[in-house]
Structure formats: structure tokens, C-alpha cells
Amino acid sequence: MISLAGRDILHGWGKFVLTGVGLGLLIGVTLSMAGVYRGMVDDAQALLDNSHADLWVVQKDTLGPYAEPSSLPEDSERPIQAMRGVAQAAGVTYLTMQIAQGDKDVRVMVVGTEMGEPGMPGQPTHLIAGRQIVRGHYEAVADIKSGFAIGDRVKVRRNFYTVVGLTSRMVSSGGDPMLFLSLKDAQAAQFQKDSDAIVRQRARTEANPQLNPPGNPAVAAAVNAVQSGSTNVNAVLVTITPDADPDIVANAIRRWQRLTVYTRAEMEEILVQKLIANSARQIAMFLVILSIVSAAIVAFIIYTMTIGKIREIAVLKLIGTRNRTISWMILQQALGLGLIGFVVGKIAASLWAPFFPKFVLLLPADRSGAFLRSC
Amino acid sequence: MADGITLENVVKTYGNGDTAVHALRGVNMSVAKGEVVGLIGPSGSGKSTLLKCLGAVIEPSSGKMTIGDQCIYDNGWKVRDLRALRRDLIGFIFQAPYLIPFLDVTDNVALLPMLAGKPNAAARKMAHDLLDALDVGHRAAAMPSQLSGGEQQRVAIARALINRPPVILADEPTAPLDGQRALAVVALLNDMAQQFDTAIIIVTHDEKIIPTFKRLYNIREGLTVEEIPKGISLPASAVALFESDTARDKV
Ligand SMILES: Nc1ncnc2c1ncn2[C@@H]1O[C@H](COP(=O)(O)OP(=O)(O)OP(=O)(O)O)[C@@H](O)[C@H]1O
Numbered sequence: 001m002i003s004l005a006g007r008d009i010l011h012g013w014g015k016f017v018l019t020g021v022g023l024g025l026l027i028g029v030t031l032s033m034a035g036v037y038r039g040m041v042d043d044a045q046a047l048l049d050n051s052h053a054d055l056w057v058v059q060k061d062t063l064g065p066y067a068e069p070s071s072l073p074e075d076s077e078r079p080i081q082a083m084r085g086v087a088q089a090a091g092v093t094y095l096t097m098q099i100a101q102g103d104k105d106v107r108v109m110v111v112g113t114e115m116g117e118p119g120m121p122g123q124p125t126h127l128i129a130g131r132q133i134v135r136g137h138y139e140a141v142a143d144i145k146s147g148f149a150i151g152d153r154v155k156v157r158r159n160f161y162t163v164v165g166l167t168s169r170m171v172s173s174g175g176d177p178m179l180f181l182s183l184k185d186a187q188a189a190q191f192q193k194d195s196d197a198i199v200r201q202r203a204r205t206e207a208n209p210q211l212n213p214p215g216n217p218a219v220a221a222a223v224n225a226v227q228s229g230s231t232n233v234n235a236v237l238v239t240i241t242p243d244a245d246p247d248i249v250a251n252a253i254r255r256w257q258r259l260t261v262y263t264r265a266e267m268e269e270i271l272v273q274k275l276i277a278n279s280a281r282q283i284a285m286f287l288v289i290l291s292i293v294s295a296a297i298v299a300f301i302i303y304t305m306t307i308g309k310i311r312e313i314a315v316l317k318l319i320g321t322r323n324r325t326i327s328w329m330i331l332q333q334a335l336g337l338g339l340i341g342f343v344v345g346k347i348a349a350s351l352w353a354p355f356f357p358k359f360v361l362l363l364p365a366d367r368s369g370a371f372l373r374s375c
Numbered sequence: 376m377a378d379g380i381t382l383e384n385v386v387k388t389y390g391n392g393d394t395a396v397h398a399l400r401g402v403n404m405s406v407a408k409g410e411v412v413g414l415i416g417p418s419g420s421g422k423s424t425l426l427k428c429l430g431a432v433i434e435p436s437s438g439k440m441t442i443g444d445q446c447i448y449d450n451g452w453k454v455r456d457l458r459a460l461r462r463d464l465i466g467f468i469f470q471a472p473y474l475i476p477f478l479d480v481t482d483n484v485a486l487l488p489m490l491a492g493k494p495n496a497a498a499r500k501m502a503h504d505l506l507d508a509l510d511v512g513h514r515a516a517a518m519p520s521q522l523s524g525g526e527q528q529r530v531a532i533a534r535a536l537i538n539r540p541p542v543i544l545a546d547e548p549t550a551p552l553d554g555q556r557a558l559a560v561v562a563l564l565n566d567m568a569q570q571f572d573t574a575i576i577i578v579t580h581d582e583k584i585i586p587t588f589k590r591l592y593n594i595r596e597g598l599t600v601e602e603i604p605k606g607i608s609l610p611a612s613a614v615a616l617f618e619s620d621t622a623r624d625k626v
């Protein structure tokens with residue numbers, strides 16, 4: 001027996017391939033949309049993965065540090081460090097800001113991390129070039145997506161930093177590339193006031209008789225010193241020892257340190273359910289509609305393909321072709337279209353994915369899903 | 376002569392109640408093996424309906440139909456697999472050739488034995504032999520759209536003959552052809568009827584070919600009336616009639 005579907009396709013292969021390519025572009029769009037959605041979720045997860053933390057300790061009763069502002073004294077890490085089950089604890093600051101890159105502006109998340117010993121939570125991972133920050137000051141590690149190269153000078157607030165290392169896939173939950181500084185530098189950038197503000201602050205202190213008691217200028221000097229610097233962090237990242245249970249350690253910190261603690265699972269829930277929830281749902285909704293539309297178009301293509309052959313099908317039936325053989329012929333052509341559409345869609349989606357401003361994660365599972373749908 | 380087809384009192388009513396159409400009101404006819412008969416009648420008299428009943432495309436309302444010594448209908452189908460019946464016992468020829476456009480000439484003809492389970496090579500060999508006999512062997516590799524109307528009709532005839540069915544039903548096979556070619560097709564069908572011992576019924580309006588039938592059924596208002604036409608003699612070899620246009624095609 002010859003393949004009726006194969007012969008039919010060969011006979012009008014130009015039309016068949018064009019239809020397949022058109023379908024492929026549609027599948028490509030659907031895949032990209034799914035990729036955009038996955039990319040968002042993956043960015044959020046990358047943020048958590050790359051922090052290398054098991055627990056996030058934040059200001060009491062906040063959803064910090066990513067979903068809400070959180071601020072706690074840097075020295076809260078010391079008692080945590082001493083608790084049973086805790087391997088390492090390190091303060092970290094996050095500040096999203098616009099910085100100049102060449103003649104453009106890039107939006108980056110400035111991350112201050114403790115550089116004390118290598119492997120501390122919060123330090124940049126996925127280094128693809130250069131090295132970690134080793135000097136306490138004026139060095140930075142940038143994510144490749146920011147556009148900076150090794151040796152570039154980056155101005156954050158008032159100071160310049162030299163890029164000594166590059167990372168990949170180190171982004172904020174919003175997809176902004178990270179710029180790592182030492183904790184001290186980052187604290188300065190985040191909390192330091194500019195000169196005018198300091199002058200006004202000093203004037204206020206001096207005008208306040210309680211902070212500037214007559215005849216004791218040392219008090220005002222001490223108050224100013226306290227106010228001008230900051231030793232706050234946005235969160236303390238904690239890693240636990242291999243034998244410890246994250247929930248138990250988290251409970252202990254909550255009880256003894258009176259701070260809010262999130263485990264990895266809770267943090268993921270906050271990011272996915274709260275922080276990116278609306279935009280993700282927006283895209284998911286669009287994806288649902290797009291999938292329905294694609295399915296309708298595929299059904300329509302198969303319908304017209306069948307209607308276009310109705311006379312041949314009638315003849316085939318009259319000369320004794322089984323209905324099964326005819327359905328199989330149509331099904332095979334649909335599968336063929338699906339295959340072309342799938343390949344074209346996959347290629348198209350991979351080709352245009354890099355041009356998206358945010359990460360687009362194309363999963364093989366999505367593609368097979370699209371393939372199945374298109375059949 | 377052995378029995379080819381017999382119809383006894385075949386009735387077909389479309390619809391029911393007030394809108395019922397009595398297309399066949401008790402048709403009796405019989406065609407022997409190797410015989411070609413014509414079926415004529417005014418428009419709407421039930422010719423196509425009769426062929427459709429006989430071809431198991433629609434079900435009669437009552438009556439009896441026999442092909443060879445097998446009763447296929449007796450107030451109900453007597454064969455379970457109507458598809459196999461159509462494939463193995465009946466060849467169809469239509470007004471238009473209705474070839475499958477995406478299969479070449481050989482496979483258009485070989486498809487039937489393939490559907491019946493013959494290996495591809497054997498089916499193609501059968502098709503080639505038959506196409507040669509019908510003088511279109513040299514176009515065996517062409518696509519249907521590349522053939523002349525007469526060649527297409529001959530391929531359609533080859534398709535109807537390939538499974539050596541005991542019955543061939545032709546519904547106005549000469550309608551699109553001019554006088555010469557129409558006669559050639561009828562002559563060819565006569566040749567084939569004898570060569571393959573097939574009973575052939577040709578429905579026609581075509582004045583030119585009516586005189587060629589040795590036996591003619593005239594159907595009026597759903598009832599058959601047998602008539603013997605005056606008869607004209609057919610050329611010794613029917614294929615000879617095609618030679619002029621075949622020669623043209625070769626150029
Ligand atoms: N599917 C159908 N439903 C209802 N009535 C039908 C149907 N098919 C045919 N008829 C009617 O049955 C009668 C016989 O039709 P049939 O097609 O057999 O005529 P015919 O002899 O082939 O005519 P023609 O020479 O014009 O082809 C007509 O009155 C027609 O209207």
C-alpha cells in the first residue's frame with residue numbers, strides 16, 4: 001500500500017510547507033509567550049538560587065527584602081551566626097537604581113555582599129570572567145546583561161567602582177542585572193546622605209538642645225556620627241548545616257531573635273505569588289487565549305484541508321477505501337503540519353528570544369506541548 | 376450466457392410522507408456477463424438512482440438484486456461489507472474521470488488492488504498491463520492533470536476494470552467527449568466486456584452512442600422498458616479509434 005498522505009503532500013508540497021511555516025510562526029509566538037512567563041518565574045527563582053541562602057532573615061513583620069522594604073541592623077547577624085544549625089550568616093543590601101553605562105542608562109540592582117570569606121551567601125556566583133571582589137572598596141562585579149565589561153568604571157552615587165568580574169543570569173526578580181559591591185560600599189551608596197543633607201542634618205542637631213546640650217559639644221558630634229553612616233542591611237542570608245532542618249532553624253531564629261524568617265519555599269511563594277503575580281497572571285491569561293486561538297486556527301486549517309479534498313475522498317470511498325485509511329491520511333497530514341510547525345516554531349522562538357529585554361525561558365516540555373496541541 | 380446482474384422489482388423511495396419521491400417503482404432488468412447495455416430515460420427518471428442502488432451507494436427500499444450467483448440485496452443487504460462489495464464486484468465510471476490528482480496514472484489504477492491487499496509491485500504490474508491494453512501505457516508515469524480528456528477517461532476505465540469486477544456501472548461516461556471519442560469509449564467498453572466477461576451498464580443521454588447498444592433499457596417514471604435498438608456495427612478493434620488522438624499526444 002502506498003502512503004496517500006505522503007503522495008498528497010508531495011503533490012502540493014509548496015502549499016503544504018507554506019501552511020506549515022505559517023503555523024510554525026504562530027507556534028513560535030505561543031512558545032515565546034510561554035517562554036516569557038517561564039522566564040519571569042525563572043528570574044525569580046534565579047534570584048533565590050543565586051543568593052545561596054536557605055533562610056532569609058528580615059525586618060520583623062515585613063515581606064522583605066524583595067517584595068517589601070526591610071531594614072535591620074547589620075549586627076543582628078552575629079547572634080544568628082551563633083545559633084545551632086546555622087552554617088553561615090551574612091548581611092546583604094539590595095537597591096535598584098539607574099546608573100550610567102556609556103551614554104545610556106541601565107537599570108541595575110546594586111547588591112552589597114559580605115566579602116569576608118568566599119562562598120558566603122549573597123556573593124555573586126556564575127562568574128564567567130574576571131574574579132570576585134577582593135578589596136574592601138571600589139570594586140564591583142557586574143552581570144553581563146548590564147553591558148559593562150571588565151575594567152569599566154561604574155559610577156554609583158558619588159563613587160566610582162571598577163568592574164573586576166562578570167556574571168551571567170544574576171538578575172533581580174524584575175529581570176534587572178545585578179551589580180555587586182562590597183557590603184560597606186553598598187551601604188554607603190544606599191544610606192549615605194549627600195553633603196547638603198549632612199549640612200542640614202548637622203544644623204538640626206545643633207539647634208536641638210537635647211542633642212546639643214550647652215557646654216558639651218561631644219554629644220552633638222556623637223549624634224552626627226551615628227546619623228551620617230549606617231550599618232543597616234536589608235536582610236541577613238543564612239545557610240544551614242547539612243544535618244539541620246530549615247523549618248526548625250527558622251523557628252528558632254523567629255523565637256529568639258524576634259525577626260521574621262522565610263525559608264526558601266516561603267520566599268519562592270512570596271516572589272511568585274505576590275511580587276510577580278499580576279504580571280505573570282497577565283501573561284498566563286494571554287497565553288491561554290493565544291493557545292485557544294492557535295488551536296482554532298489549526299482546526300480550521302485541517303478542516304479546509306479536508307474540505308479541499310472532499311471529491312477525492314468521495315472517490316476513494318467509492319472505490320472501497322476504508323474510512324480508517326482516509327482518517328489516517330488526514331491525521332498524517334495534520335501530524336506533518338504539526339511537525340513542520342513545531343520545528344519552525346522552535347527555531348523562530350529561539351531566534352527571536354535573545355531580542356526580548358527580559359529572560360525568555362524556552363522549555364522542551366512547552367515545545368512538545370505545542371506540538372501535541374498542533375496535532 | 377451466465378448471469379451478470381439481475382434486478383427484480385427494485386423500489387427506491389426518497390424521504391417519506393408528503394415529501395416522498397418515488398424514484399424507482401419496481402425495476403426489472405438483467406444484464407449477462409460480457410454484455411453491454413444502455414440505460415436511457417428522461418431527466419429525473421431514476422437512472423442515477425438505479426446505478427447508486429446497484430453500486431451499493433444507497434440502499435433500495437425493497438426488491439432483489441443479484442450479481443453473478445450472489446444475492447446482494449433481498450429486502451435488505453445480504454453482504455456485510457459493502458465497501459468490499461464495491462471494491463471487488465463493481466467498477467465505477469463517472470461522467471468526469473475523477474482521478475486522484477496526487478497519484479500518478481499507474482497508482483490511480485493500482486490503488487484498488489493495493490487497497491484489496493495486493494503488494495505494490497504486483498498491483499503496479501497489473502495496472503501497467505491494463506493501461507497498455509487501453510493504449511495509455513506510455514502515459515503511465517504522468518500525473519492526471521497532464522493527460523488529455525480522452526486519456527483521463529481511459530485511465531478511469533482502467534481503474535474500473537483493474538479488479539476484474541463482474542459488473543461495471545458507467546454514469547454518462549461519454550458526456551464530455553466529442554462524437555469520435557464517445558464512440559471510441561463505448562467500443563472500448565464493449566471490448567473490455569468481452570475480454571473480461573464483465574456486465575456493463577451505461578447510463579447515457581448521448582444520441583451518438585445510443586444506436587451502438589445491442590440492448591437498451593428505457594426507464595420512465597421509475598419503471599424500465601426494454602427496447603432493441605436498430606444497432607450499428609462497431610469497428611473490429613475499438614482501440615483503433617483512439618489511434619488518431621494517441622498519435623497526436625505522442626507528438
Ligand atoms: N437524495 C435524494 N433525495 C430526494 N430525492 C432524490 C434524491 N436523489 C434523486 N432524487 C429524485 O429522484 C428522482 C430520480 O433522480 P435521478 O438522479 O435518479 O434521475 P436521473 O434519471 O439520473 O436524471 P438525470 O438524467 O437528470 O441525471 C428525481 O425526481 C430526483 O429529484
Ligand SMILES: [Mg+2]
Nearest residue numbers: 422423424546
Ligand atoms: Mg443522473
